[in-house]
Amino acid sequence: MNITEFARIAGVSKAAVSRFFNDGYLSDEKYARIARAVEETGYAPSAQAQTLRTRRTRQVGVILPKLSGESTARVVEGISRVLDAQGYLLLLANTYNDPQREVRYLELFRENHVDGIIFLASIFTPAHEEVLQNIRIPLVIVGQEYPGAHCVYHDDYGAAYALTELLLARGCRRPAYIGVTIEDRAAGQARREGFVRALAAHDLSPNPNLMRVSKFRMDAGYAQMQLLLEKGLRPDGLLCATDNIAIGAMQCCREHGVRIPEDLLLAAIGDNDLGRVCATPLTSAHLHYHTSGEQAASTLLHLLHKDKGATGSTELPFEIIERTSTAPKN
Amino acid sequence: MNITEFARIAGVSKAAVSRFFNDGYLSDEKYARIARAVEETGYAPSAQAQTLRTRRTRQVGVILPKLSGESTARVVEGISRVLDAQGYLLLLANTYNDPQREVRYLELFRENHVDGIIFLASIFTPAHEEVLQNIRIPLVIVGQEYPGAHCVYHDDYGAAYALTELLLARGCRRPAYIGVTIEDRAAGQARREGFVRALAAHDLSPNPNLMRVSKFRMDAGYAQMQLLLEKGLRPDGLLCATDNIAIGAMQCCREHGVRIPEDLLLAAIGDNDLGRVCATPLTSAHLHYHTSGEQAASTLLHLLHKDKGATGSTELPFEIIERTSTAPKN
DNA sequence: CTGAAAGCGCTAACAG
């Protein structure tokens, strides 16, 4: 059923039908006639044909490294919440952290004429830089600060700094750190920096042997902790860049008879469900992932409506949630 | 840039350009000319305009209750994996389990002319039934068995049955069950049935006081366990419909001095990360969520290609993963 | 192998 056929059935002109669906001038009588015909036939205009005319799809593309993973899911949930309410549909692109895929999706989104793009970023390669330069579609970056773009990100530096101070305050003297690649400016570099600078503020300098780099997964955290233990460098405190890494480290400790918090104070960033539930509940910096999704979406909406006002970048705060893993050394 | 302008730049006709992008007849010379022009201009055809002609969007709609939640995320990850590879884009609809929203999205998907729909279902209301009857878009249901539809689901009954037998084999004599609403045929009814029938097979009849209904969340599991404990009906084994519920129950037990597995054997269904990591690692039936997503997607692809062959419904098996929470009573 | 031309379903001037 198309607009022509429907107009015939309703006994009005195509233009009247179009006006019905687009809030144009319409007499009450025609309005009623059309409303009834819609009821009866279930007619709805074709989104594609509308797009062809209006240049608007009411679709927003979301690019993310992987869906499973609590933080990503929360961000998308937040995005979905606000975009839904405005009648936008979400186009999802799972990239598995593969820059080639990210670029391909940016391309695909362009071909599909999405109204805007939200990019959950982790690492920026030269390929990214180039695409991001040339993209003409309104875009918001989540989780990273990227000069010249509209961004929503967390206070990664501050969270790491605060947790490190907490560790020290609880009696830690030989702090260790398990982070992620510094190619990730937010989760890698900024958090590491927070750790290092907090130590410096207490006249401590980080022991390079106690600074490790891990992947984002639990098993990787486990492996790095094992390395630390095997080398016999007994740290008495550990900050991990993510909860998952910390949980892995915690399991390693348990298997090696290292008690938390008695022998090792442990803290991490992210505050996911795992940390609340695990053997020794984990002290963590809560990051507002859901909020960051909402914020990104509403920034994008402003962009789409050309409100010069409420755009720009946003840094979200964190909250330290102290649990058993940093209980004081009595 | 549109096809007309591009054709002019490339020095060929519109038809030639169209053939270039659709593998039509084309001389090598024109092919090369167009290829070079694409390289230079970055031209790509508009997906919407193509759709208007071809009636295909290469978009698949996915309807789900909520994104956060390990199982859902895994299913979508699986869907994404196989659909990506075929050049389909995912349109995501988060319904918060609100039937009205589900119906609205089905509508929205129709307007957007998605090629197919994958529906992660939980409960079927009359509103669902009606929409599902009338939908003319190829559709696959995940997680539930629905007569007359193409479905991919898990052996919920079998998993519950097997775990109940395990509990009994480990010495459980007064088994309790915390499930979810039986309106959910899969997670509610089938799992409950598995529990009851396994007891019957061992000449036990379930104590109605030991059968509880919970929401899907941890705190709800906690609350139901508390009720069980407060009534003084000390069960010595507990099967929960989901891991999350079990984790909540576990926390309640810990706070009330009930030891797992010494005082209470505990098992659940789903095998998520939480159960692996929590204080007492949880015995659980692993369900292949990722696989179910992949399976649903490939069933849909067959539908789209009108392969009569590989469609129909699929039941996926489970695997019992035994952990500390059901360690034998000495 | 190639190009001209006819729409796909809709919206937005424009002239009433």
Place this chain on the structure above:
DNA sequence: CTGTTAGCGCTTTCAG
């Protein structure tokens, strides 16, 4: 307030 009309960018006969 209303209808007519000219495209939006593309694919696909059809006749070379």
